[in-house]
Amino acid sequence: MKPEVLQLSPILIPEVRATLNQLFTLHLYYEQADKAAFLREVGGNIRGVITGGHTGITQAVMAQLPKLEVVAVNGVGTDAVDLAYARDRGIHVTATIGALTEDVADLAIGLLISACRGLCTSDRYVRAGHWPASATPLAPLPLARQFSGMRIGIVGMGRVGRAVATRAAAFGCPISYTDLQAMSDVPYTFVADLKALARGSDALILAAAADKAEGLIDAHVLAALGSEGYLVNVARGKLVNEPDLVAALQTGTIAGAALDVFVDEPRVPEALFGLETVVLQPHRASATVQTRTRMGEMVVASLVDAFAGKQPKNCVTG
Numbered sequence: 001m002k003p004e005v006l007q008l009s010p011i012l013i014p015e016v017r018a019t020l021n022q023l024f025t026l027h028l029y030y031e032q033a034d035k036a037a038f039l040r041e042v043g044g045n046i047r048g049v050i051t052g053g054h055t056g057i058t059q060a061v062m063a064q065l066p067k068l069e070v071v072a073v074n075g076v077g078t079d080a081v082d083l084a085y086a087r088d089r090g091i092h093v094t095a096t097i098g099a100l101t102e103d104v105a106d107l108a109i110g111l112l113i114s115a116c117r118g119l120c121t122s123d124r125y126v127r128a129g130h131w132p133a134s135a136t137p138l139a140p141l142p143l144a145r146q147f148s149g150m151r152i153g154i155v156g157m158g159r160v161g162r163a164v165a166t167r168a169a170a171f172g173c174p175i176s177y178t179d180l181q182a183m184s185d186v187p188y189t190f191v192a193d194l195k196a197l198a199r200g201s202d203a204l205i206l207a208a209a210a211d212k213a214e215g216l217i218d219a220h221v222l223a224a225l226g227s228e229g230y231l232v233n234v235a236r237g238k239l240v241n242e243p244d245l246v247a248a249l250q251t252g253t254i255a256g257a258a259l260d261v262f263v264d265e266p267r268v269p270e271a272l273f274g275l276e277t278v279v280l281q282p283h284r285a286s287a288t289v290q291t292r293t294r295m296g297e298m299v300v301a302s303l304v305d306a307f308a309g310k311q312p313k314n315c316v317t318g
């Protein structure tokens with residue numbers, strides 16, 4: 001009998017879906033209207049879970065899966081999984097560590113360039129046919145902010161933070177960072193205090209894990225970033241106090257923001273929709289065919305190893 005797997009979020013690569021269907025009996029939880037009834041029906045037989053980084057899995061759902069052996073996160077963040085509970089029950093939790101680093105860093109740089117060069121505003125301007133006309137709400141377009149040479153402050157000097165730094169350095173950007181401690185193996189300037197980092201940066205890029213850093217970017221940090229400063233978030237929405245960010249953008253406390261992640265996805269504060277200083281993405285940092293294929297293959301490998309009684313690679317529960 002094939003092992004039974006509960007899938008909490010979709011896998012978008014057809015080849016990976018085909019392999020999963022070949023090896024396992026998949027139960028598509030994310031498609032169910034009555035999720036509680038579905039869990040009561042299939043929960044007793046589930047040995048594995050596939051979920052996304054943002055979706056994770058609650059303790060309440062795991063508690064209804066008595067035979068659960070492994071939670072394979074199709075992502076790198078495990079902040080939405082109750083790891084302590086999983087460890088207590090001996091459930092492996094795996095992540096696609098290293099698979100999405102380059103894509104997330106690419107998007108961080110792309111978003112910052114979009115925000116400070118006004119790419120989305122200019123795109124809307126051309127599409128709306130405003131270019132040939134003169135007296136339009138968007139014309140003349142304001143001059144943009146140069147990206148090359150911007151002082152970049154990175155929050156979290158892990159894999160993604162380092163990949164962002166390498167890219168920004170190639171654009172002649174001085175790099176500073178904050179983390180729990182200075183890192184001896186990076187050539188960038190460590191600033192212990194987040195407000196001081198914000199004060200000395202033209203753009204703050206968030207690349208930190210969100211496990212213990214909820215609301216890290218608040219009104220004080222945004223005030224320190226200042227009216228010429230930009231915020232980029234490719235990590236987790238909950239790192240930011242969202243009402244403080246909306247207010248900072250509305251009042252011009254900061255110059256702009258580029259956001260791939262939000263507190264309550266897929267809900268985005270509507271106040272942001274009318275602001276030309278903001279670039280918005282629907283949590284797409286790892287959404288390339290190449291990266292999602294690698295991630296999917298890692299998810300398959302985690303399930304196969306766990307069901308064979310082996311410790312899966314990239315296990316974060318030890």
Ligand code: 8YV
Pocket residue numbers: 009051052053054074075076077078100285286287
């Ligand atoms: C993933 C993420 O793309 O890696 C993570 O933690 O949040 C995303 O980048 C997402 O988990 C895909 O399901």
